Amino acid sequence: MKAAIIVFPGSNCDRDVAVALEASLGRRPLMVWHRDTTLPDLDLIVVPGGFSYGDYLRCGAMAAQSPVMREVKARAEKGVRVLGICNGFQILTETGLLPGALMRNRDLRFICRDVWLKVETERSDFTNRYAAGQVVRMPIAHAEGNFFADDATLAAIEDQGQVAFRYCGADGSVDDASNPNGARNNIAGVFNPGRTVLGLMPHPERLAEDLLGGSDGKTMFESLVEALS
Numbered sequence: 001m002k003a004a005i006i007v008f009p010g011s012n013c014d015r016d017v018a019v020a021l022e023a024s025l026g027r028r029p030l031m032v033w034h035r036d037t038t039l040p041d042l043d044l045i046v047v048p049g050g051f052s053y054g055d056y057l058r059c060g061a062m063a064a065q066s067p068v069m070r071e072v073k074a075r076a077e078k079g080v081r082v083l084g085i086c087n088g089f090q091i092l093t094e095t096g097l098l099p100g101a102l103m104r105n106r107d108l109r110f111i112c113r114d115v116w117l118k119v120e121t122e123r124s125d126f127t128n129r130y131a132a133g134q135v136v137r138m139p140i141a142h143a144e145g146n147f148f149a150d151d152a153t154l155a156a157i158e159d160q161g162q163v164a165f166r167y168c169g170a171d172g173s174v175d176d177a178s179n180p181n182g183a184r185n186n187i188a189g190v191f192n193p194g195r196t197v198l199g200l201m202p203h204p205e206r207l208a209e210d211l212l213g214g215s216d217g218k219t220m221f222e223s224l225v226e227a228l229s
């Protein structure tokens, strides 16, 4: 699997995801600066978390217009797998590769804590090592993670099986009490219709080895390596 990580001014999870990917892949991914306009042959592009361009305008809005994203979009349209984590998810919705938008959290505060997530499907290159219905733990750290889509878009997302993860309780219950940021239908992560692009607010790279307190996130990188190697 040939993987690259896009680096924007203000990215702060680029090296964390590089470490997590390397642990599963056995090879260092390529780091690509936002000004680059060409990409080598790739199987996976990661758009990492952070505060690209200082979160000016709104999270992800400026990064979506950066030179490299034109090429990322072109590759995604050719079927190259794209993973957007947190700010990366925001960038992918701003770019139009994923539906919906990420709004300010319901209580207007930055939230940094572990959450429980329900895996909606194992049928994707990002989730094949999980089981559908499995409850996993990952950290969130965001101010704008409140997933919104209008009624028609939300219905399409649900009908086409585009929900990847939902916020839930430790027992798997999906309700308001287990929704940290007000996301519609407790959505924490969505696919494009072909399930070749995934965006999620939680950070799999931050719980990707036991030394960090858990390894539920590592399963995503192992899924990708299994699918794309």
Ligand SMILES: NC(=O)CC[C@H](N)C(=O)O
Residues within 6 Å of the ligand: 048, 049, 050, 051, 052, 055, 059, 085, 086, 087, 088, 141, 142, 143, 144, 145
């Ligand atoms: N950890 C992140 O990627 C944070 C994303 C964004 N800066 C926010 O606060 O919502």
